[in-house]
Amino acid sequence: MSLQLRKGILPAVFIPSAVAVFLIVLSVVLFPAWAAPFFKHLNMWVTQTFGWLYALSVVGFLLVALGIAFSRFGAIKLGADHETPRFSFASWVAMLFSAGMGIGLLFFSVAEPVMHYMAPPGDAVGHQALASQAMQVTFLHWGLHGWAVYAMIGLCLAYFGFRHNLPLTIRSALYPLIGDRIYGPIGHAVDVFAVLGTLFGVATSLGFGVNQVNAGLHYLFDIEVSVTIQVLLIGGITVLATASVVAGLDAGIKRLSELNLILALCLLVFVVVLGPTVLIFSSFTENLGNYLAVMVDRGLNVGAYDPDSSWVGDWTIFYWGWWISWSPFVGMFIARISRGRTIREFVLGVLFVPTLMCFFWLTAFGNTALYFIGSGAGDIVAMVSENMPVALFVMLEQLPMPGITSFLGIILVITFFVTSSDSGSLVIDIITAGGSTKTPVWQRVFWAVAEGLVAATLLLAGGLGALQAATVATALPFTFVIILSIAGLLRGLSMEARKAKGADVAPDIIGGGVNMPWRLRLHSILAHPDSTQIRQFINDTARPALLDVMKEIQAHDNAAQAKMSGDGADLTILHEDEPEFRFAIVPISHKTPVFALSGANLEDGEEAGDKEDEKYFRAEVYLSDGGQDYDIYGYNREQIIHEVLNQYNRHLHYLSIAR
Template identity: 35%
Template sequence: MNQNSNEDNPNDHTHSEKTPFERSRFGGSVKSPKVKSEVPVSKSDLGKGAQKLWQNKTTQINWSVLIISSAVIASFSFWVIAMPDQARATMKLTVNWIATNLGWYYVLTMALVIFFVVWVALSKAGNLRLGPDDSRPQYGLATWAAMLFAAGVGIDLLFFSVTGPVVQYLTPPSGDAESAAALQDAVVWTMFHYGIAGWAVYALLGMAMGYFAYRWNLPLSIRAALYPLFGKRVKGALGDSISTIALIGTVFGVATTMGIGVVLLNVGFAKLFGFNEGLTLQIALVIGAVILTIAATTSGVDRGIRWISELNLWSAVAMMAFILIAGHTAFLLNGLVENIGQFLVTLPSRMFKTFAYVPDSSDWMGSWTLFFWAFWLAWGPFVGVFLARISRGRTLREFVVAAITVPVLCDFIIVSFFGNSALYEVLQGNSAFAELAIESPEHGWYALLGMFPAPLFLIALATFSGLLFYITSANSGAMVMSNFSASIPDPSEDGPKWLRIFWAVLTAVLTISMLLAGGVITMEYATLIFALPVTVIAYLVMFSFYKALRIERAEQEGKVIRDPTITPSGGHIPERSWKQRLGQMLTFASKKEGVQYLERVIRPALDDVAAEFRGQGYDAERQNADHDERISTIDPTRPSGPLLRVSTDSVHDFYYQVAMVATPAPTFSGKMASDTDVYYRLEVTTQTGSGGYDLMGLSRQQVIDDVLEQYEAYITYISAAREEDE
């Protein structure tokens, strides 16, 4: 072997002389790639993220995120309360500017989000699980589907289910009003606004947070989902900024839902209990939600809140069943089928609709499509946390397909039944109802309920269902906000109780301020404005998640390139003679035999390889640790067997470690030890994890050959990661 090296810099790994390992497989010189030291480039790096970035095992308050976000929200609330007219006028000007100049950006963002989540589901990455490969779902399919619906639907769906179709029929965004085309599109526009787009945002953030939390043991947070993109910087000012943006967007999204909810419920409570409608009752409902949240937090009745969140699903089912049976059944079913078909046929063109050729279309876009896109982006981190929590063990494909189909179909049923019931009245010439539905959506909704048989029963059932949606959103929102303003290493835990109460109170203050400044329309303005920075987070999450999936695929491709002989766990199997293979099948080594083999074969082989690396100018380290038994993956910083480590200028060194693994002995055939139930395997672990194969019985040269194969895979993988990072 050529022993020449760079004498001026013996540790220079980029010298032109190739090592024997590089000469064995590559035709040219292979230089050690330079990879950004801050970002992970391997599965091993992803696995170390929790240890590197979140060493604290207890929940810590993120004071910078808490103070900055609460200051922004409090300042906005006080400004709106002190100067409501000025605040409303300023926000209207801002929204008009966004709708005129950035409408295309919102539309394009949503289209790309849908494309990305569908691509993940249909690609090979769809087989990856939200957790280890051997993890399985906690909930059955039916229960999980019901929880998906309960997690992502708010009382706003009821509010817009009547006014939306009526508005689109009488004042469509394009074409003639009250025409056949307007009638055909009226319900479909509302279905479009409550359809795949919003749930695609939920799916994106939910699967990204769940993937990094349950597969790589990172916290269940937005900043953790950006670890592959920014590395250790997600723990510093950059990560704080991202968390602050996500938190502010979430607060405005939840406050908007609460505001719409109290506007609707205040009519129901007035009809049922004789209360006076107005701002006083609306504020009382907001305060009631805060009291219930505090009670749930301080008295440990969170299980009751979870039970409520499930009950709201069944109350909604009962309400829909009553409307279908007591209403115009055939018309509603025909309308539902046609609406869904029209939605599917027109989705691609509707998705990119900006109405660029329709004069003065920005007002409609700002009030409808852009508002809803901003609404879903603001709610994305909030709902994403819940979807991730209930979906551990699911594959990415299962997660995406279920998220954009099952709850979307439930939304479609609600929108179609309410919307078509409202349109039926309009088509019968009930112009007073049509005007009411446009001018006062909350009164229009209850007016429609009053037209069914047993109106008092239906109004009570609908109010109860809306109240459950409202309470669930308020309580769950406070919990998620507390999580976003704290560092929580365990994804199953939540933020401190006092922090949850703090956010419940601050969200209530924001809701009341927007009610004082003009009600629902002001909430729409604020949501559209403050959700704009959240779009940046959506792009960052897509880039980061894509990089993580590329890391997993690059490793798999690297293994296939270096040897087609792969174990079920993905490890490479060294070539052996038929006698060696038979010997391994029939012999079960004792601990003493394993130790002797390590001393006689493994360590000398690793010593030879280390000496050759050093001779070629590399920094090669050999460690001979104790022969501790291990069952789980080796921690390379605390080796439990002979270790070879080669330092490079990559973010992660190459290492090759052999450890003794106590393994249950088979109960059939073979040479069994009469005094033990286990035998000992000599398994290999590299920077990409355990190979899962046994070196017992191999010769020294075969062990050296295996090291070469693993080093070749390391070079292939790091080179691929370097190209992806660039």
């Protein structure tokens, strides 16, 4: 089965999502008086009633992610076995960092440590103890727990989308649990929840972003701080985000992400070099130790023994909800950019690389601000308590060239704003198109505008409090979706293990290529045919052999369907409601090894394979998992048939074990 698109969209997901967004925006506009108290009570109810669920879930996601990474499943490719990563490691990390929590880091890197210093969540006394505790809690909120949420959703999407060619949407993770019903109402509902969670999660970040831009403009140019200005900023930056999302992943989002990383590194280096350098590196080390020491205790703290648990709800539970609501967006985004990586590389990369980058950023900015507070330089505490979005600029004021660095900070917030918005729009666009990346431009524009509209409406309704409440609330249903997705992933990985076991225990059928006469086998091994010879082998020998197998299956096995694809040698055998079997012979080019070339053919300084005529081709076997890296050029028709039967026999053993 497949999803039925109409003009590039999936109506069963697009229409309910669009209607829900429209009704929420309309309700806030028509009934502004009750909007603010409604969101306040909604936030209180969710955090008090389901805070325990959020806390247990994020800890569970982290444990499962690490368990999978270090298990035998870690070597599995997110894609076919022969695939390599599309993006370099540096570009991959840049996009992880920019799309992950860029705006939030800029907003909270100074504001959160200062807020925890002013209103400590524990019994610390004295500047040093308060500063240490403030950074400890900040690290918790930006650490492994949150990135584990992203890692699990991204892994579910990448595994089923690239390994099993299912639609690149959240519903695909449920396939091992409910089968083809993912294409029906259950699957549509899951994707609608993903759209709404993404939309409100991104809208919250956009709200933080425009508050900070407005504060920076007021600091530099004395521009009024008001909701009107912030709504205008949302409108202007949404236009930039729309242009970027129309440009696409490579032309727009990738380049902006790399620009973000460069600007962020410039600001970071400036703070580290001209700030309290030794303190920053010393604090980073100690902050890591404090974080590891309390991550379990504080990670599971939901305020059950605290008569006033508002702090936990306003901070820790909000963060867990924010990470969960962002997970469809960031999870799908990092899945798209991670094709070809192994599960172990993906999980460890997503968990530790951005986390350590976030930690060092938080230390550089947070501990610098706390250092200035301790030294009595500037009234940072008073200014941040009065206007939290101005925290970054107040800290930069204590360093040289505050005007230039503050302006750079504003530019950085805007570019992070754009990448967050256009990445979110692109992801929603894919979900509402049933996983297709070939979507109409108008749909991309629609979702980019919708994000800005939701952010502006919630700011008008109740400011950042309304945005936080909407984020925590929309995360609730999606928490259950993630849990079910992980169950589906574990079942899928278990089936893959059974497949490997089936291949190991299935006996080879006598008569394969290994039994060809030794001189013919040696000639085949030493041969370095060109593309014409390989094509002739595929057309004259391999394709007829696969056609013989197909005809025999069609004639004698009523439970299976066999078909050939294209003009080459590509056989597929389908078993109803079970994984398909594929055997294809594909011409793959390789550099000719030096020993196979005459030295007279190589010029000085030239290596084998530099010239086009110094390439040779192999007739490599591809299964449903991808390339198997072995060559069957030189096999005769009968030997190819036996090789197909060997692989098919292993596949049937796998189906028998998996049932």
